Amino acid sequence: MEIPVSINDEKIIIKYSTSTGAEALQWLSPEQTADKQEPFLFTQSQAILARSWIPLQDSPGIRFTYTAEVTVPKGYLALMSAENPQKSNGTGVYHFKMDQPIPSYLMSLVAGKFDFTPIGNRTGVYAESSMIEKSKYEFQEMEDMLEIAEGIYGKYQWDRYDLIVLPPSFPFGGMENPRITFATPTIITGDRSLTSLVAHELAHSWSGNLVTNATWNDFWLNEGFTVYFEHRIMEALKGSDYAEMLSSLSLQGLQEEVESFMNEGKADDTKLKLNLEGRNPDDGVTTIAYDKGYFFLKYLEQNVGKEIFDSFLKEYFKEYAFKSNNTEAFLIYLDEHLFKNNGLKPVGDINEWVYGTGLPKSLPQVNSARFINVDNALNSWREDESLDAFHTELWSTHEWIHFIKNLPQDLSEESMIRLDELYGFTNSGNAEILGVWFVHCARHLYQPSFRAMTNFLTETGRRKFLMPIYTELSKSEEGKFLALKIYGHARPNYHFVASNSLDELLF
Ligand SMILES: [Zn+2]
Numbered sequence: 001m002e003i004p005v006s007i008n009d010e011k012i013i014i015k016y017s018t019s020t021g022a023e024a025l026q027w028l029s030p031e032q033t034a035d036k037q038e039p040f041l042f043t044q045s046q047a048i049l050a051r052s053w054i055p056l057q058d059s060p061g062i063r064f065t066y067t068a069e070v071t072v073p074k075g076y077l078a079l080m081s082a083e084n085p086q087k088s089n090g091t092g093v094y095h096f097k098m099d100q101p102i103p104s105y106l107m108s109l110v111a112g113k114f115d116f117t118p119i120g121n122r123t124g125v126y127a128e129s130s131m132i133e134k135s136k137y138e139f140q141e142m143e144d145m146l147e148i149a150e151g152i153y154g155k156y157q158w159d160r161y162d163l164i165v166l167p168p169s170f171p172f173g174g175m176e177n178p179r180i181t182f183a184t185p186t187i188i189t190g191d192r193s194l195t196s197l198v199a200h201e202l203a204h205s206w207s208g209n210l211v212t213n214a215t216w217n218d219f220w221l222n223e224g225f226t227v228y229f230e231h232r233i234m235e236a237l238k239g240s241d242y243a244e245m246l247s248s249l250s251l252q253g254l255q256e257e258v259e260s261f262m263n264e265g266k267a268d269d270t271k272l273k274l275n276l277e278g279r280n281p282d283d284g285v286t287t288i289a290y291d292k293g294y295f296f297l298k299y300l301e302q303n304v305g306k307e308i309f310d311s312f313l314k315e316y317f318k319e320y321a322f323k324s325n326n327t328e329a330f331l332i333y334l335d336e337h338l339f340k341n342n343g344l345k346p347v348g349d350i351n352e353w354v355y356g357t358g359l360p361k362s363l364p365q366v367n368s369a370r371f372i373n374v375d376n377a378l379n380s381w382r383e384d385e386s387l388d389a390f391h392t393e394l395w396s397t398h399e400w401i402h403f404i405k406n407l408p409q410d411l412s413e414e415s416m417i418r419l420d421e422l423y424g425f426t427n428s429g430n431a432e433i434l435g436v437w438f439v440h441c442a443r444h445l446y447q448p449s450f451r452a453m454t455n456f457l458t459e460t461g462r463r464k465f466l467m468p469i470y471t472e473l474s475k476s477e478e479g480k481f482l483a484l485k486i487y488g489h490a491r492p493n494y495h496f497v498a499s500n501s502l503d504e505l506l507f
Contacts, residue, residue, distance in 0.1 A: 001055070014055050023496040024049035026169065032493055033112070033167045034128040034185065038076070040112035042166055042182065044175060044497055047216055047281035050104040061214040061324045063101035070094045070109065078111040079126065079164065081177040086116040086124070100158060100178065101322050103212050108177035110164060119143050122156070127165040131185060135165045138188045138195065141237060145199050148236045153206050153229070153314050157321065161202060169461030171495040173197050176204030184462050186431035193397035194432060196234050196246060203229035206317050214324035216281035217274045221325060224272070224293015225313075228301075231294070244368040245398040247298075251366050252405065254291035258359055261286075267357040272296065273327045282497070296353045298364045303347050304338060312338045327354060374402045382408060385418055392423075397432055404436045409443070416446050426452045435465040442472035445479055458490040463498045470505055480506075 003012060020027070028040040043053060051058040070078045074092040077085065082096035117136045118124040120143025127135040142163070150156050163181040165188065174197050175182040181201040187194040207225035227250065235243035261270050268275065272292055274284045301309040315337060325333075331350065339346040352360045377390040395403075404425065411419075420426050425437040426449045434456050441449035457469060470487070473479035487506055491499055 016055050018053045022049075022052040024052045026495045028112075028167055028169060032169055034131050035113070038113045040110075040167055042110040042170065043108050044171065044182075044495060045107050046105040046175065047285070048105070049496075050107045054104075054107060056104050056107070058104045060103045060105055060212050060216065063103050063212075063322065063324075065101050066096075066098050066107075068096040070096065070111070072111045076111055076113055077126075078109065079180050080110075081106050081108045081179055083159075084162065084180060088113075098178075102178055102209065103324070106176070106178055106209060108175070108180065108182065110166070110180070110182070114164065116162075120146070122146060122160050124160075124162045125165065126162065126180075128167075131165050131188070134188050134190065138190070138192055139163060139198060141192065141195060142198060142202075144237065145202055145233055148233050149199075149202055149206070149229070152232055152236070152310060153317050156205060157210055158205055161205065163198065163201070168459050169493045169495055171461050171463045171497040173462065173464060174201040176201045176209055178205070178209050186460060186462055186465070189397065189430045191397075193430070196230060199233040199237070200226055200230040203233060210322060211317055211320040212324045214326040216284050217276055218326045218330075219274065219281070219284045220272045220289040220293035220296075221327065221330060223289040224291075224297060227290050227294035228297040241368070241370055242396075242398075244366060245370055245396070245402070247366045248368040248371050249398065249401065250287075250291040250294055252402075253287045254295070255359070257287040258292075261288075262358060270357045270359075272354045282501075292353075292359070295364055299353070299362055300334075300338065300347070302364055304342065304344060308338070308342055308344075312342075370396075370399060371402050374399050375406070378403060378406055385415060387422075397430055400430075400433055401436055404433065404440070407440060411440055411444060413444065413446060416440065416444065417448065420448065431456075431460065431462070431465065435468070438465075438469045439472050442469050442479060443475070445476065445482075450482070454486050457486050458493065461494045461498050463501060466494070466498055467501060467505070470502060474506060 005012065024043045024045050026042055026044070030036050030038055033040045048058055050056060068080060068082070070080070072078045072092045074090060075088055076092055077088040078094045080096045080098070081102060082098035085094060114126050114128050115132045116124055116126050117132055119136070119139060123142040123146055125135045125139050142161070146156060146161055158178050160179055162179060163183050165185050166182050168185050170182060170184050173184050173187065183197065183201070187197050203226045204222070207229055208222040213219050213221040231243050231246050234246060258270050261267065269286065270288055272288065276284050316333065331354065335346055349360055349362055373390065377387050380389060381387060425433060428434055428437070438449065438453045438456060440446070441453055453469070457466065460466070470483050473483035483506060487502060494502070
């Protein structure tokens with residue numbers, strides 16, 4: 001739509017109403033929530049769905065401040081990426097103000113019945129009543145994370161950092177909406193083992209929200225930096241052996257995706273700098289932006305040392321605060337401020353990292369002692385199906401994920417039954433474990449898992465879990481039949497972002 005303006009026009013008023021079918025909006029019935037009492041609404045604007053509910057210039061290179069008046073049914077609470085209320089005011093009318101300029105993809109709204117509980121002075125959690133205590137426990141480290149992050153890259157610029165636990169149909173792990181991170185309930189395990197996701201969303205308060213990719217082709221500037229920063233926060237919080245496990249999982253995911261892109265003739269999609277012309281920017285949401293981006297930064301860090309690299313990044317976030325940047329401008333900045341100003345010779349293969357396909361030879365090594373131990377356990381399992389010599393009771397979720405992912409591709413049904421008897425994967429309460437285990441189950445059409453797998457696929461809307469399981473199921477005729485049957489029931493529970501990808505896969 002074009003609105004003609006003359007040189008004297010200072011203000012444009014647009015009267016509009018959005019439709020119930022706006023793709024950013026997910027309207028949930030009470031049954032689709034945790035409490036099962038009241039309906040719920042949330043938005044997902046990234047990458048280009050903000051335009052489906054607000055008429056705005058929907059590009060990450062454009063920022064705005066805003067005020068909003070939102071009316072919801074009495075007794076409901078509404079939150080936005082803005083200064084937020086902490087409890088329902090009885091009238092159902094809320095006023096929001098966002099003074100820090102944000103790009104459109106960070107525009108968000110959530111409405112429903114939920115409570116708030118503080119974690120620290122600047123941090124807190126919103127969740128439905130049945131989830132509030134669990135959430136408070138799970139996210140207890142949030143204030144510490146915030147302090148650690150500030151200690152590395154400078155002052156937090158958004159005043160408060162709060163998080164809301166959404167119903168399970170939320171299609172992502174988290175969404176870094178400023179002042180109100182949206183999070184999936186699938187990271188609530190009761191043992192704080194999946195909170196690196198919070199570190200990730202918090203890290204976006206610097207990389208992404210403060211310094212934003214100018215176009216979706218520069219998406220790695222958002223996500224690569226954020227994965228790097230996430231690992232740094234987790235390293236400070238839980239130690240370097242923990243961070244090394246995260247790196248190793250990043251590397252495995254990256255290698256798998258690069259290989260499959262190469263095999264599918266999509267080599268160009270393995271470049272950090274993407275060319276998404278004529279395509280949906282969601283096509284750029286792959287491990288390349290996240291993990292190849294991360295390893296590029298890790299490579300730079302290893303070349304110049306942590307101290308120099310940290311002060312470079314700190315200065316970069318300051319210089320570009322509340323601005324957008326593209327890859328080319330970043331590389332010029334990098335050359336000047338990381339290398340020249342420190343009297344260092346630039347590393348030779350920056351162009352290969354950014355504009356090359358596949359993975360560069362200088363890909364940093366990952367050495368996770370804890371995963372080497374798991375690799376030994378895998379060998380022992382292959383030999384005699386026993387892990388008695390390994391202290392699996394001390395394993396973290398990440399060790400289990402590594403173990404399950406790397407189990408032999410040709411697991412027999414007896415073997416799977418034995419694994420279930422010993423470790424109860426099929427009935428695990430941990431979504432990450434189910435996410436990798438059900439891929440094996442789908443591959444081998446492992447009957448004893450069907451009920452649990454069907455429930456998982458029906459209740460969880462997180463695309464990261466859905467895609468690999470449905471993909472594996474759809475490889476065989478019987479599996480495809482099952483996939484379509486489950487999808488038939490589950491589809492109404494999924495957000496557009498997830499059902500759109502699954503429609504493509506299954507139809
Ligand atoms: Zn992210």
